[in-house]
Amino acid sequence: MLYGGEITVTLGALESAVMRVCWEVQAPVTVRAVLDRLNEGRERPLAYTTVMTVMTRLAEKRLLDRAIQGRGYAYTAAVADEAAIAVREVLRAHGDAAVAHFAAEASLDPQLRDRLRRLLEQSP
Template sequence: MTKSVDVHEPTAATGRGRGELEAEILAALRQAAPDALTPGEVLERVDPKLAYTTVVTALTRMHDKGLLNRAKRGRAFAYTAAADDTGLAARKMRRVLESGSDREAVLTRFVDELSDADEDFLRRLLDSGK
């Protein structure tokens, strides 16, 4: 029995692990910065063997997650990365914090698990008013 592969599912169609296509797309967009790329341009830079619809789906999902900005260019959207790696990490941390049922408990656990150096840095950062 042959298993069918859905070309719309990036991990199934390409053999990439979860998140790998997103990482490749982000890398291509950062390399093109400050220029925005259309799905076709992303396709050419990432992997021309991918289905166009796979790239459009990935870009749309990444935009919905807040990872990308987009603006209309002709009949398509052109995309740019919403933030650099540190900005993306900060967004992820904020989303996790906001999704928890007890913010104070999440923050307490987070601080408890920091190294002494990271805790000192966080304290200085908070004291500086930033």
């Protein structure tokens, strides 16, 4: 669960696990590749269709980008990390007021200001 002021972004456990795989790989990844990584060491493996559904929903939420690859899709993370997801949700809810608040808060720490600037540039 991620918090952004009044906004709560909740990713389920499997959604979070899929996003972590996509962030770790940092390249287009198929459902099969994510499934294989998620099933490593699991006593009860996940089904292909379960992971495919989660990845489709993450793409619909615009957290994953997808492109046709062969008979399926290859996915890449559309956001850099969990902080980027939180920034995106705050911006959707509060727009310009959120940007002004981020700018004011970031003036305290130049590194934070630069990080927020990068996140704001990534947000649609």
